[in-house]
Amino acid sequence: MKFNTMTILGTQWGDEGKGKVVHFLSRDADYIVRYQGGNNAGHTIVINGSEHILHLIPSGILERKRCVIGNGVVVDPAALYDEVALLRRKRFDVRGRLFISERAHVILPYHKFLDAVKESSQKIGTTQKGIGPCYGDKYSRSGIRMCDYLERDTFAELIDRNLAEKGPVIERFGDLAALRRRMLAERDRYARFLQPFVCDTTRLLIGAIEQGKKVIFESAQGTLLDVDFGTYPYVTSSNPITGGVSVGTGVPPWYIAKTVGIVKAYTTRVGEGPFPTELASPLQEQLREAGREFGATTGRPRRCGWFDAVVVRHSIRVNGITELVLTKLDCLRGISPLKLCVAYRHGSHTTLTDFPASRKVQRTVQPVYIETPGFTEQIRGITRYRDLPASIKRYITLIEKHCGARITVISLGRDRNETIYK
Helix, strand or coil, X not given: CCCCEEEEEECCCCCCXXXXXXXXXXXXXXXXXXXXXXXXXXXXXXXXXXXXXXXXXXXXXXXXXXXXXXXXXXXXXXHHHHHHHHHHHCCCCCCCCEEEECCCEEXXXXXXXXXXXXXXXXXXXXXXXXXXXXXXHXXXXXXXXXXXXXXXXXXXXXXXXXXXXXXXXXXXXXXXXXXXXXXXXXXXXXXXXXXXXXXXXXHHHHHHHHCCCCEEEEXXXXXXXXXXXXXXXXXXXCCCCCHHHHHHHCCCHHHCCCEEEEEECCEEECCCCCCCCECCCCHHHHHHHHCCCECCCCCCECEEECEEHHHHHHHHHXXXXXXXXXXXXXXXXXXXXXXXXXXXXXXXXXXXXXXXXXXXXXXXXXXXXXXXXXXXXXXXXXXXXXXXXXXXXXXXXXXXXHHCCCEEEEECCCECCCEEEC
């Protein structure tokens, strides 16, 4: 049986424009599902010139779709409360449309504290939102899930156990008794807010899929930030790849009909870590300003570089991507020539066409570029692929050729309406 399902994920280091693409492709969807990550990522959607930034709730909420936060997501109750309040102020009501897995793990104040302590010494480039420590508790079997959070006695018992374990680190910087009182008080406040949204989302999703509903699974971050297939250790703490969908929702793998990869027309990353095609200033700054490349969550300037086909091929392979959506093409206007990295040179004689696992190799490879003329024409406002300048079509063809996948949708601007089918 062919199900009406689709995974939409990033093929680079995140910030590929997933929020806009999900919003564009979700117009006829019934459910939009987040399956991993937390509020360490931001999805920016522009509707009729009005900007909306979401960190936890799937972007389909702006289309009044049913939105699901799966068990693979780690949830900060305070951040979710603020996001729902912001949506309500903008007249987007989430009642009856937001569902949170009872198995999703909860981010607590000590997770954020431990995250900040570790980042101060290791410089991984985390957002210090408590994501990593929360996932760490999950996999060490000391995590607190939504169903535990809603039961006050269970929650109190679990935080006592965890504070006893983490106390030697935390008490150097604060009062454990005061922290315990704070967490119980916050729990009492947020549990009442969360209760109507928490349910068995696996049952909900499988039932919807089997009824023929259209379900879109939306990743946070990108493949090169995947904890297994990214530039480890400069990665997130979860699996944004398509394999993370089943783990993060409970939906069987064979229920996923199609995987769409989002690829930016150039490359960016935030924070530390290898970046083979990173540009030198002032071209990097020109691209950063044109693309508004500043983190939606942290505001940090993103590092910018040329398109890297080695990275995207790696993503296509590990995700089983069937088609690509190309974003931010308009931001390359006025840059010529345009360069595409098609391989890496390692040492004097070795050429690599696959993305290496070794952090040493990742840091020392030299990109092998091909060049193509740039464009100066204004392409925002174009509504048909055939009307694009010939130089842009050549660039698109080169991306398809060297990545080995077909581009089906192209974004020519920030607004959802500035999107065309190829």
